[in-house]
Amino acid sequence: MTAESSAGARAAALRAQAVPRGLKRRFLAAVGMDREGARLIAEAGRWGAGEEGERRTAALLAPLGAEGWHGLYDRRIPGLDRANADHVLISPGARVLLVDSKMWQRRARVRVVRGRLMHGDIDKDRQVDGVLAEARLVGQALGTAVTPIIAVHNAPVDGGGFVLRNVPVIPADRLVELLRRNAGRADPAAARAVALRANAALPRYVEGGGKPPR
Incomplete structure (x- = not known):
């Protein structure tokens, strides 16, 4: 069960784009004012963190x-052009589980505040809606129920894990x-x-752009 991440390819492409080319970009970089380069490096960092989370989960x-488990990694989700399934797992009992890897900074806890997923003071609730939507679409494609899970690397998770809107959020x-x-x-046959x-x-x-991991 190994993974090759499109997030890593996207991070490498962004870093290559960040290298100043052309007289104007080179001048701005020399005086520390290459905002486009800084933006690309920051975005590459987010994609790189996503790749690291996926690698650690794999x-x-x-x-x-x-x-007896089967694993599919970095798969396209029918109906979504700009999102991928990090880890689709089929258990020995033929159950399907969708694991969404998150690589969040350890300085703040992952918790629930007024029914919303938070990483410290940062609202991450759309991650729950996102993985629920992905599980629904994968389930439709396969004709079976799919259980979504959010697995958090680095950041501590309140209570050693919790369930929010039927999604386990766990270390x-x-x-x-x-x-x-x-x-x-x-x-096994099933x-x-x-x-x-x-x-x-x-x-x-196949990564063709899209939004970086959050």
């Missing part, structure tokens, strides 16, 4: 392959434990069939 998930180091608890009764269907319905995502 490393955590790697042992599950020997337990990444608890992800494998949660998945194993929700694997269902083993049915799991293989779902994995084949998912591989056909969810093609590899």
Whole structure:
């Protein structure tokens, strides 16, 4: 169960674009006023953080392959042109789970404030709506229910994890434990069939722009 991230390709492309070219950009860079270059570097940093979160999650998930799990990574979601599924997992019991990796700074806690997902004072509630929408579309493509999970790297999560609008929000180091608890009764043939269907319905995502991870 390995992953190759389109986020990394996007980060590299942005860093290449940030290299000053042309007389004006080179002059602005020399005097510390290349705002376009600074913007591109900042955006590349966000994509790079997204790639790192996905890489760390993939490393955590790697042992599950020997337990009968199937993993699809960085897949296009039918109906969404500018979003991808980080990790689509099919359990040995043929259950489908969608894991959204987040690499958030450790300086602030992930918590619920008045029913909204917050990272410190930053409102992250759209992440819950986003993963719910992604799970619904993946479920429609596969003809089965899909369970969404948000796995947070770095930032501490209140209570060691919580559920918000039916979405578990957990520290990444608890992800494998949660998945194993929700694997269902083993049915290898059914799991293989779902994995084949998912591989056909969810093609590899090719990054062509879009919005950086948040």
